[in-house]
Amino acid sequence: GDSVTQMEGPVTLSEEAFLTINCTYTATGYPSLFWYVQYPGEGLQLLLKATKADDKGSNKGFEATYRKETTSFHLEKGSVQVSDSAVYFCALSNTGGFKTIFGAGTRLFVKA
């Protein structure tokens, strides 16, 4: 079945450091790929998405590129802020499907 694997955390960085959170997937067909973020005490919010191979999703300085050849969707940000401290979930959904498959989540701590 479909699955998402993302790097285990927690990831601890200093402010202005470069961030990469790895995500790989296994899926039949051509899924859409997502990064959701969950801040402490809140629900999930969509951070960015990509719906086909080679698409780049971007938002708030975060980027991820849909790589079909490596089945990956790694999240990157050039300079993290304390306010980016949260849990990040990589996810996939097949078009016309009812389910979204979530990775285990990666907790990010950013120190001032």
Next chain:
Amino acid sequence: DTEVTQTPKHLVMGMTNKKSLKCEQHMGHRAMYWYKQKAKKPPELMFVYSYEKLSINESVPSRFSPECPNSSLLNLHLHALQPEDSALYLCASSQDFSGDNEQFFGPGTRLTVL
């Protein structure tokens, strides 16, 4: 309005109580979801409604009973819960299933079962 609202924010109940969680969206979305999220885990799908009809029940115990009174509202009725049911309950909606299925989440109800 791109918001999904959930009430209450917090709920404490005994194992013999009956309570309900409520979710509302006014984005015209035709798919609505209930998820359960335990600490430090991803959301687990419980139920999916499509066009106000139950499409998926992920083998959820009958002490959880979903209801979709109309296209904007989703309820989760709770009865005779167990302490292990304590979790964050998230509601979500998406336009439908023809597109990429981007989901909009509410803030959740933090449920504690004593």
